[in-house]
Amino acid sequence: MTTSTVPETPAAGWRATGVAPPEPEELERLDAWWRAANYLSVGQIYLLDNPLLREKLTPEHVKPRLLGHWGTTPGLNFLYAHLNRAIAQRQQPTVYVTGPGHGGPGLVASAYLDGTYSEVYSDITQDTEGVRRLFRQFSFPGGIPSHVAPETPGSIHEGGELGYALSHAYGAAFDNPDLLVAAVVGDGEAETGPLATSWHSNKFLNPAQDGAVLPILHLNGYKIANPTVLARIPQEELHDLMVGYGYKPYFFEGGFDEDESPLEVHRRFAALLDEALDEIAAIKARAADGDLTRPTWPMIVFRTPKGWSGPAEIDGKKTTGSWRAHQVPLANARDTPEHLQVLETWLRSYRPEELFDDEGRVLPEITALAPHGDLRMSATPHANGGLLLKDLRLPDFREYAVDVPVPGGSTAEAPRVLGQWLTDVIRLNPHTFRIFGPDEVASNRLQAVYETTDKQWNAEYLGPDVDEHMARAGRVMEMLSEHQVQGWLEGYLLTGRHGLLTSYEAFIHIIDSMFNQHAKWLKVTNDIPWRRPIASLNYLLSSHVWRQDHNGFSHQDPGFIDHVVNKKAEIVRVYLPPDANTLLSTYDHCLRSRQYVNVVVSGKQPSPNWLDMPSAVEHCTRGLGIWEWAGTEEPGTTPDVVLGCAGDVPTMEVLAAADILRRELPDLKVRVVNVVDLMRLQDAKEHPHGLPDREFDGLFTADRPVIFAYHGYPWLIHRLTYRRTGHDHWHVRGYKEEGTTTTPFDMVMLNDLDRYHLVIDVIDRVPSLGTTQAGLRQRMQDARVRARAWTREHGDDIPEVRDWVWPDAQDQADSGQVGATLGTGGDNE
Amino acid sequence: MTTSTVPETPAAGWRATGVAPPEPEELERLDAWWRAANYLSVGQIYLLDNPLLREKLTPEHVKPRLLGHWGTTPGLNFLYAHLNRAIAQRQQPTVYVTGPGHGGPGLVASAYLDGTYSEVYSDITQDTEGVRRLFRQFSFPGGIPSHVAPETPGSIHEGGELGYALSHAYGAAFDNPDLLVAAVVGDGEAETGPLATSWHSNKFLNPAQDGAVLPILHLNGYKIANPTVLARIPQEELHDLMVGYGYKPYFFEGGFDEDESPLEVHRRFAALLDEALDEIAAIKARAADGDLTRPTWPMIVFRTPKGWSGPAEIDGKKTTGSWRAHQVPLANARDTPEHLQVLETWLRSYRPEELFDDEGRVLPEITALAPHGDLRMSATPHANGGLLLKDLRLPDFREYAVDVPVPGGSTAEAPRVLGQWLTDVIRLNPHTFRIFGPDEVASNRLQAVYETTDKQWNAEYLGPDVDEHMARAGRVMEMLSEHQVQGWLEGYLLTGRHGLLTSYEAFIHIIDSMFNQHAKWLKVTNDIPWRRPIASLNYLLSSHVWRQDHNGFSHQDPGFIDHVVNKKAEIVRVYLPPDANTLLSTYDHCLRSRQYVNVVVSGKQPSPNWLDMPSAVEHCTRGLGIWEWAGTEEPGTTPDVVLGCAGDVPTMEVLAAADILRRELPDLKVRVVNVVDLMRLQDAKEHPHGLPDREFDGLFTADRPVIFAYHGYPWLIHRLTYRRTGHDHWHVRGYKEEGTTTTPFDMVMLNDLDRYHLVIDVIDRVPSLGTTQAGLRQRMQDARVRARAWTREHGDDIPEVRDWVWPDAQDQADSGQVGATLGTGGDNE
Numbered sequence A, B: 001m002t003t004s005t006v007p008e009t010p011a012a013g014w015r016a017t018g019v020a021p022p023e024p025e026e027l028e029r030l031d032a033w034w035r036a037a038n039y040l041s042v043g044q045i046y047l048l049d050n051p052l053l054r055e056k057l058t059p060e061h062v063k064p065r066l067l068g069h070w071g072t073t074p075g076l077n078f079l080y081a082h083l084n085r086a087i088a089q090r091q092q093p094t095v096y097v098t099g100p101g102h103g104g105p106g107l108v109a110s111a112y113l114d115g116t117y118s119e120v121y122s123d124i125t126q127d128t129e130g131v132r133r134l135f136r137q138f139s140f141p142g143g144i145p146s147h148v149a150p151e152t153p154g155s156i157h158e159g160g161e162l163g164y165a166l167s168h169a170y171g172a173a174f175d176n177p178d179l180l181v182a183a184v185v186g187d188g189e190a191e192t193g194p195l196a197t198s199w200h201s202n203k204f205l206n207p208a209q210d211g212a213v214l215p216i217l218h219l220n221g222y223k224i225a226n227p228t229v230l231a232r233i234p235q236e237e238l239h240d241l242m243v244g245y246g247y248k249p250y251f252f253e254g255g256f257d258e259d260e261s262p263l264e265v266h267r268r269f270a271a272l273l274d275e276a277l278d279e280i281a282a283i284k285a286r287a288a289d290g291d292l293t294r295p296t297w298p299m300i301v302f303r304t305p306k307g308w309s310g311p312a313e314i315d316g317k318k319t320t321g322s323w324r325a326h327q328v329p330l331a332n333a334r335d336t337p338e339h340l341q342v343l344e345t346w347l348r349s350y351r352p353e354e355l356f357d358d359e360g361r362v363l364p365e366i367t368a369l370a371p372h373g374d375l376r377m378s379a380t381p382h383a384n385g386g387l388l389l390k391d392l393r394l395p396d397f398r399e400y401a402v403d404v405p406v407p408g409g410s411t412a413e414a415p416r417v418l419g420q421w422l423t424d425v426i427r428l429n430p431h432t433f434r435i436f437g438p439d440e441v442a443s444n445r446l447q448a449v450y451e452t453t454d455k456q457w458n459a460e461y462l463g464p465d466v467d468e469h470m471a472r473a474g475r476v477m478e479m480l481s482e483h484q485v486q487g488w489l490e491g492y493l494l495t496g497r498h499g500l501l502t503s504y505e506a507f508i509h510i511i512d513s514m515f516n517q518h519a520k521w522l523k524v525t526n527d528i529p530w531r532r533p534i535a536s537l538n539y540l541l542s543s544h545v546w547r548q549d550h551n552g553f554s555h556q557d558p559g560f561i562d563h564v565v566n567k568k569a570e571i572v573r574v575y576l577p578p579d580a581n582t583l584l585s586t587y588d589h590c591l592r593s594r595q596y597v598n599v600v601v602s603g604k605q606p607s608p609n610w611l612d613m614p615s616a617v618e619h620c621t622r623g624l625g626i627w628e629w630a631g632t633e634e635p636g637t638t639p640d641v642v643l644g645c646a647g648d649v650p651t652m653e654v655l656a657a658a659d660i661l662r663r664e665l666p667d668l669k670v671r672v673v674n675v676v677d678l679m680r681l682q683d684a685k686e687h688p689h690g691l692p693d694r695e696f697d698g699l700f701t702a703d704r705p706v707i708f709a710y711h712g713y714p715w716l717i718h719r720l721t722y723r724r725t726g727h728d729h730w731h732v733r734g735y736k737e738e739g740t741t742t743t744p745f746d747m748v749m750l751n752d753l754d755r756y757h758l759v760i761d762v763i764d765r766v767p768s769l770g771t772t773q774a775g776l777r778q779r780m781q782d783a784r785v786r787a788r789a790w791t792r793e794h795g796d797d798i799p800e801v802r803d804w805v806w807p808d809a810q811d812q813a814d815s816g817q818v819g820a821t822l823g824t825g826g827d828n829e
């Protein structure tokens, strides 16, 4: 173990001088706090009544259903106690992230000892009745969840799905230069993929501008039913692993030696923690002096027995220090006198009589350990990010509009246009907005932002000819891990900042489950009055299913939308802007919103612009609407058919079909409806954005065929509209899982979403056309055959498709103002 | 670097003695192979014609759309060449797994050089025309994908979504003691979570009974648009990381020193590879001698320039050795004479005139490098697992039946019963069947299998009191990473074996995207005649949404089913067996099936048994059916209402509702239909299991209300049935994202899936009941209020619910034969 060299003048907020080793009574206090927290944890898991054991324990005092996790809890409590001491001494703002969040009782107990719990939940008072309620509510119907949850003060990290503790911690630390994030990683959790790569976050942290993360590997040896890998490799291997990850590991072992007094264990840990924090302070001081090279941050390996301080054996089987301590060790505490006795002995081993006064209030000497006010980890505003959240300063997106002289009269790569606006968003918000991506920010066409910012990178830097747009500080965070960037962004948002994540549409499924957990978090916080709203989680999926020209089938999957809409309607929003101006308008809306997950799908390849900015704003405000210029309706009459579309590629195919129809069947009354906000399709009862039935029936009619061309899996449109009056007349085309590496038009043909097939659909569905237009139908079939054959011959799309423009734009096209729309740019163009 | 000690008698298949360092002409040959493979790779990306450059290159020879990835390809080709030499010398069966499978042209080129390609695709002949076709088809409409894909001979690992190379490799190695799996890991890929944890696979490999994996970290420094983390940490850090992961790293660096001749580079790498393979042979020999302790397996760090051998600069920008080489470096080869010239120079640098004879056939000296027949990596049967697949020997599942004297007359934890049968499956198939789980095999109640097998574990072993059921060899594979176990299982199946994965229903979303890729693989292989069918990928999700009593909201999500049914109908099957005997029958079917993904959801908590084995077999064979004993139909008449159910918890609620209805409304004609095979609900045109309309209408009626109680999100049932005649009369109840830690009955009440609400639904939907049964309706509402209040008071479910049994089973219940069905077992019970 090394000794730290503490600089004379520490960085603001990072005190290291004057920190004294703990006095004997401080050690007593640490131990008393720990015992109190453990007592309150065990009490939550088991006790319905008799909270302070002022009477003998009887079966009626025990809960009928024992639900919770003990094993990790004493470790979390121990760390909380020691962090408290350090925070109080150093006045160090700190967020506590607990990977093993199944140790919910521990965090609740600590917040109760802190006082925060009673401040936030007035019913859980600081007296015997309060303790009784605290115990009873835990994992109890109508009470609180068994895991760390939004309900838990001080948490930004829900227990449940393991793997994201460090990504969340680093996300919280970005742009919080004075914040310490103490992040406990379970040794089981450490086996998950996301966690295993998240150690590398240290290559992306700027030691001056960002805060510090202190990872603490909770090496309690076991997970649910097995030993852990990291506990069963030689200590040197674990040491090398952590060094290889770029950390300086501090090894601590406690709780195994029965001859060592608890106070001595506390003394050793307090010293070790001081050393690690002094080292962080030294790093921060060096950084403040301008040394921004990647430091070797400390981390702690905390090897202690699982279920530490619990019963050593139960029914003759080793419990403490084994996986058997994971959940509720005494399953039969209520039913067998033996187990009841073990439980009582266990509870009394914490000497509750020394911890609570006659009224059931925790003794002030114990609570004196904690820091005050916002410095309490359970009360830090960073863990209730909405408290700190400020609106972004947003430049007027209208000023970034592309020029659209007539519909289809110009082309753009929509996200590239968005990038221009984002560049100024970054300029105006240099500390509260970041863009996250798995090595795809340029591929997804946001590279304009590099005009004003860089990719933050703190590993080795070779020079500008290969390391373009990389710097020690920057607003773009790129690592090839969807988990990592998603986790970082979540941590960043939960602590009160703003951001977006751009990823390939197919691979965003990688974080399906992380999205789930975040959406659940938002849903629950909506019902917690003291949790303040946070900025929405924004996705931009611009490498989408239809234009995987380079990549083929493995990259083709529009199902993230389906996944997302399974979550609560009040949380999720899905937008499919058909062109550049609608994308700008949509994203402006997203960056202003709160408490949502906004999924925006918008292709990156060159594509026609349909709406000028005023029309785009109106269209996006409505969320959907008739494009009168595209249809052939007669005012005052119901159309014969409605062509609906959602998504850029389907929109182009629908317009091309409308073009054919107006030429071939000039008398047919066609209405074209474009949908930007997918949730408008749903019933107003099902989704806050849902269109009222009357309005919906007006738009889509109640009895005319609707041919709907949709970006994703067609059944989603049925699902959204099945309650609508006219639903039986809806015929939806979309991606039906036919893909490969081919031309853009071949892709839509493979899935029957092409213009020719849409015309066929119209003929097949409009009663009057079935027999009369068999000739046109046949020509459409032939056009498909011809278009396919052309691709096989030329490797490219047939000119009549490739060069098609909306008829009003023919002049622009002829004079070369409309770029090719079926070109394929590479990843870095 | 260490020298290996090669034992006198190497293990079978692992020759190390007599391996000579390469002669000079062997080095020439290696280099010629490498040049040929590179030439064929570049040709695939760029050339439409003039394949052997027998004429000057003109723009017409260049493809109109340039789609593919060059950067990783020369490295993959280099390794292929060297592995070839080693395989030929050692006669070592080898599978080549390439993480950077976007380097598709390389694998195709190598398989062409091997001869395999022409054997499999007769049109791609070994002559100039064949080369022309080989080039043309690549990334071309109607041709082959740009990535390594099922179409690529020798592949078990699709390019596309990065992260699973090592998990697949280890999965392939399990139970293949004589197999070497050479696994290339991209340095970008190494940043993904799944890859970062998959290095730890070495703690789960048995050196005698399993094969060997040689990981090769392809440290070419860059990913799409950024440097990689592992390339930008000091070499010592990378060394420590690999040592920390338990490997012995061999560092190779080549291609940077312009003064070093290619032959010298080859000599150095051949020597290094020999050393690594000798070391593996030594490990295998020690293992054959009985030393099964975890060896320190070698791995290779292969540091070479990205795009090695390509143009150093393009347009004045560094290309080779940078991220700019990632995709297609000369985007304008067809359009600008400068780029065309660069392309021609590049192609000619491989000296094609020295590689092909006049007919365009690769010179025999070059192809002589390759091993023969099945030893060719492109032809190994292990990479076409169906060739090696043998049926499992399956014990008669009927013999494992639980006794069901009357419906509801006994209870069981269904997966525990399944576990008994699986125990014998393992006994009968000791080398070809494994169970995979993320630390949840016991929690998911399959622990009976430990009667006959153990969890395979090669990290430190402490002794039986904590390390129950762990051994150096065993059929159960547990690591706390859903990615890892999914990847292992995929590798195991793709190489011709059988298995299942058990996980929590909510967290199986973690591998949504891996499932996607596997399902796509199966879909594509169905159309490739030379690919033989493999065993299905079987899931068992027994910790499901309704019984997360311990865990609460974060663990509640039934959406994996929705995700799965987005994939092609011919691939996916979803089963919801309502009890133990139906689960047995279902799983027997799953383990016999091929080329599917079977998702089986079946709760782990005690639950009533409804069907005796003969009825269960009939019911599962039908996939759905009327439970006549549960309804109150009159023969010959149409029922007034149909109660449908799918899933164990909904089935119980429907039966309890049917019980209330028969008591309260004895004249109401109720039909109860249970669905095991969810795909039966779909149209026969949409899914091979779909029920014909006539049969469907017969079962569910075309005009009576159907109240359907479903396990998951209700809209899925609408999606599956919206084309059915009677769909407008369907009212579906399911999970609507309302969850928390509470009692089982409170959970169903939160989602309006409870018996009382189902009765209310019947009253609301059956026209004759609306006004006449307002009293009963009110009593049902009151019953809900009472049940909820009871939970708040007692923390448990109200006795009338908790103790409810199907009326026919009252005798059994009274005599204690029916266990409580709402108890909650812990994770390790």
Ligand SMILES: Cc1ncc(C[n+]2csc(CCOP(=O)(O)OP(=O)(O)O)c2C)c(N)n1
Binding pocket: A071, A072, A100, A102, A160, A161, A162, A163, A185, A186, A187, A188, A189, A190, A192, A218, A220, A221, A222, A223, A224, A228, A306, A326, B438, B439, B480, B482, B507, B510
């Ligand atoms: C991704 C994921 N897979 C599986 C689980 C189920 N699970 C809950 S706790 C646990 C063991 C955790 O072990 P560890 O991280 O070491 O925590 P501790 O030992 O401190 O309880 C598992 C596997 C989960 N919560 N998340």
Ligand SMILES: Cc1ncc(C[n+]2csc(CCOP(=O)(O)OP(=O)(O)O)c2C)c(N)n1
Binding pocket: A438, A439, A480, A507, A510, B071, B072, B100, B102, B160, B161, B162, B163, B185, B186, B187, B188, B189, B190, B192, B218, B220, B221, B222, B223, B224, B228, B306, B326
């Ligand atoms: C999970 C995932 N995220 C993103 C991508 C997009 N992508 C394709 S190739 C690539 C870079 C790969 O770099 P590396 O693994 O180093 O391969 P190589 O340098 O050998 O090409 C990325 C990010 C992907 N294929 N998979």
Ligand SMILES: [Mg+2]
Binding pocket: A186, A187, A188, A218, A219, A220, A221, A222, A223, A228, A306
């Ligand atoms: Mg642990």
Ligand SMILES: [Mg+2]
Binding pocket: B186, B187, B188, B218, B219, B220, B221, B222, B223, B228, B306
């Ligand atoms: Mg690379």
